Amino acid sequence: MPESQPRRRYLAGVLALLAVVLIWVGSSFVMNSIFADLKYNKPFLITYVNTATFSLYLIPLLWSCTRKSKAFSPEDVILETEVRLLGNEDVEDAILQTESADVSKLTTKETVKLSLAFCFLWFFANYTTNASLAYTSVASSTILSSMSGIFTLGIGAMCGVETLSIPKVISVCLSFSGIIFVSYSDQMTKPDTNDFTIPAPLIGDLLALCGAIFYGCYTTLLKVKIVDESRIDMPLFFGFVGAFNVLFMWPFFIVLHYTGLEKFELPFSPSIWVMILLNAFIGTFLSDYLWLLSMLMTSPLVVTLGISLTIPLALVGDVVFKHFMPGLQYAIGATLVVAGFFVVNIATLSDVDEKELIHQREIIGEDEDDLDVDETRRRMARALSISNPNRRASNASGLSAHP
Numbered sequence: 001m002p003e004s005q006p007r008r009r010y011l012a013g014v015l016a017l018l019a020v021v022l023i024w025v026g027s028s029f030v031m032n033s034i035f036a037d038l039k040y041n042k043p044f045l046i047t048y049v050n051t052a053t054f055s056l057y058l059i060p061l062l063w064s065c066t067r068k069s070k071a072f073s074p075e076d077v078i079l080e081t082e083v084r085l086l087g088n089e090d091v092e093d094a095i096l097q098t099e100s101a102d103v104s105k106l107t108t109k110e111t112v113k114l115s116l117a118f119c120f121l122w123f124f125a126n127y128t129t130n131a132s133l134a135y136t137s138v139a140s141s142t143i144l145s146s147m148s149g150i151f152t153l154g155i156g157a158m159c160g161v162e163t164l165s166i167p168k169v170i171s172v173c174l175s176f177s178g179i180i181f182v183s184y185s186d187q188m189t190k191p192d193t194n195d196f197t198i199p200a201p202l203i204g205d206l207l208a209l210c211g212a213i214f215y216g217c218y219t220t221l222l223k224v225k226i227v228d229e230s231r232i233d234m235p236l237f238f239g240f241v242g243a244f245n246v247l248f249m250w251p252f253f254i255v256l257h258y259t260g261l262e263k264f265e266l267p268f269s270p271s272i273w274v275m276i277l278l279n280a281f282i283g284t285f286l287s288d289y290l291w292l293l294s295m296l297m298t299s300p301l302v303v304t305l306g307i308s309l310t311i312p313l314a315l316v317g318d319v320v321f322k323h324f325m326p327g328l329q330y331a332i333g334a335t336l337v338v339a340g341f342f343v344v345n346i347a348t349l350s351d352v353d354e355k356e357l358i359h360q361r362e363i364i365g366e367d368e369d370d371l372d373v374d375e376t377r378r379r380m381a382r383a384l385s386i387s388n389p390n391r392r393a394s395n396a397s398g399l400s401a402h403p
Helices: 005-037 043-067 074-086 088-099 108-132 138-145 148-159 166-188 201-226 234-248 251-259 270-297 300-307 310-321 328-400
Strands: none
Touching (some): 005 300, 043 108, 043 234, 108 234, 148 201
């Protein structure tokens, strides 16, 4: 590979990440507009449509099943997905890394079981986040949803997959302080009472926090189950999550309809249909693919830090499109949440560097041991080579003494 190729690849990953940030912020404003401006407050139906698009990731699997007459190998689809995401130039490296990995990839059967276990948690994480946009601003929802990283840290520490440190504890305190400021500011700046779709910003803040908790549980349990993200084919996993959501979530339409929590009504105008479908395919299907692509081209840490760009973009969007002017308390709260977000990621980066240093030292130690073994063997060989001529000389003199 040319020397400049990794740099171009990294820049392409950064561009994909920026596209994800823009899409997610734009999707949040579209949802907020559908709920508040167009008075179509159906977060469950929209979430159902959004997650249903994940099932399109199964198309490569179905295509391979119909194309091949021989027994289907799930690893073929996983390999094809990696080829599409990594590019042809890195296929050989990816195969070598896969073959030399200490842990094996999950099979299709194992991926199906994992998707079934997490589909409900995934759905309600998205549902509560979407529902929060009906009651609070995009900026508030984005800020509070970013708490998912903090909840991941706390839940992960209880499950033994994360390690606590002083910087991480400080980040939790900063983030919770920011939540108090943002929520209090939302309560003090209530919207007009004639806008019945946004009766209480506090409800939206609580829903956004619930979404962050669901995401934290989802991420932590996924780490516990698969240990390392390289073991699972994420598009295949998302595909089964979408399929199971389509199969199992439709009865909730009946429950919500007859309880009056969300009357089942299809969109009443073509413009709403267009917004919902575009949001589903661009804001969910495409953005998650780009997110996975950017993570492979850069690193999970870069992606996590980059997603924090949604917070200032959401604030700018609320100021420009919603004419929302944040007060001092709101600005302080947003700053505290962002500060906590960066502190926890900097601490995580330090842990990663420390583990990498330990790993390199172990490799160096193994190399030194190998060198010691080689040196010992060379000394033994030299000793044998010195003693062998003497033996040969004595043998020769012994032979010459006999007629």
